[in-house]
Amino acid sequence: AQTVTQSQPEMSVQEAETVTLSCTYDTSESNYYLFWYKQPPSRQMILVIRQEAYKQQNATENRFSVNFQKAAKSFSLKISDSQLGDTAMYFCALTQGGSEKLVFGKGTKLTVNP
Amino acid sequence: ETGVTQTPRHLVMGMTNKKSLKCEQHLGHNAMYWYKQSAKKPLELMFVYNFKEQTENNSVPSRFSPECPNSSHLFLHLHTLQPEDSALYLCASSHPGTSGRSNEQFFGPGTRLTVL
Numbered sequence: 063a064q065t066v067t068q069s070q071p072e073m074s075v076q077e078a079e080t081v082t083l084s085c086t087y088d089t090s091e092s093n094y095y096l097f098w099y100k101q102p103p104s105r106q107m108i109l110v111i112r113q114e115a116y117k118q119q120n121a122t123e124n125r126f127s128v129n130f131q132k133a134a135k136s137f138s139l140k141i142s143d144s145q146l147g148d149t150a151m152y153f154c155a156l157t158q159g160g161s162e163k164l165v166f167g168k169g170t171k172l173t174v175n176p
Numbered sequence: 177e178t179g180v181t182q183t184p185r186h187l188v189m190g191m192t193n194k195k196s197l198k199c200e201q202h203l204g205h206n207a208m209y210w211y212k213q214s215a216k217k218p219l220e221l222m223f224v225y226n227f228k229e230q231t232e233n234n235s236v237p238s239r240f241s242p243e244c245p246n247s248s249h250l251f252l253h254l255h256t257l258q259p260e261d262s263a264l265y266l267c268a269s270s271h272p273g274t275s276g277r278s279n280e281q282f283f284g285p286g287t288r289l290t291v292l
Contacts, residue, residue: 095279107266107283153219157279162207162226162270164281168218 064089066156068167075144076175082129083139083170085154093159096130096137101169102150110152113137144174179203180284182267188290189257197252197287199267208250209281210242211266219266225250257291264288 065088075081087096094115101107113121113130120128125145129138141148154167180201189195201208210222224232225244239261241253250267268281 097280099283106285109280109282112280159279161279162209162224162231163221164270164279166219 064091064094064156064158064165066154066165066167068152068154068170070170071168072171072173074173074175075141077144077146079144080140080142081144081172083141083152083154083172085137085139085167087135087137087154087156089135089156089158091158095157095159096128097155097157097164098126098128098137098139099153099155099166100148100150101153102147105150107153111139141172146174146176148172149174180267180269180282182265182284182287184287185285186288186290188292189254190292191257191259193257194253194255196254197265197267197289199250199252199284201248201250201267201269201282201284203269203271203282205269205271205282206247207270208244208247209268209270210250210252211268213264213266213286215263223252254289257289259291262289262291 067086096113098110099107100110111121111123111126120130125142127140151169153169155164157164183198207226212220221234222236223242228244239256243251264286266286267284270279270281
């Protein structure tokens with residue numbers, strides 16, 4: 063069975079600083095994908111960043127980057143130069159290649175303080 | 177409209193009412209999903225449809241009845257719900273393909289359901 067664990071229920075960061083959200087996962091598959099989704103308060107869930115397991119290079123999207131440690135089954139999200147609009151729930155998720163199912167972690171509530 | 181839309185955005189119903197939630201996707205995807213999101217609980221996958229066929233029912237009570245008439249539309253029919261069914265119900269769509277294609281899911285804004 064696939065599992066995703068986010069051990070930080072809540073975090074806060076000052077505007078313009080850097081914060082890292084943790085995620086660990088477990089899967090027996092070799093072909094899988096990892097995602098970070100963002101759900102702002104009362105707004106739609108959107109994809110922040112995606113990582114293919116077969117790629118060694120860490121994915122980067124503007125201020126968002128991941129630290130993908132395949133052997134340790136760790137997939138953390140780093141947000142640089144935090145902005146007030148980054149305040150949201152962040153969900154880590156895992157899927158097998160070609161599978162319909164996405165397994166989510168419980169989420170981390172991030173608050174960016176001015 | 178683009179993306180995934182859901183109606184209504186808010187719904188209040190009594191335990192004896194019958195109502196339906198609607199989801200529509202304009203992304204050309206073939207898979208659609210219903211999730212339940214309750215406060216302080218992880219996202220719970222309820223149902224999965226792929227090419228209109230139900231491929232997953234995650235032990236959901238029969239008071240929730242899904243319907244997928246085509247790959248673009250998904251409904252969730254509700255009847256005799258309980259107060260603990262109050263939650264945000266999210267619809268999503270994706271295009272799961274052969275090995276090598278990621279299953280990125282695109283979410284709708286959700287329906288906030290309150291059962292009195």
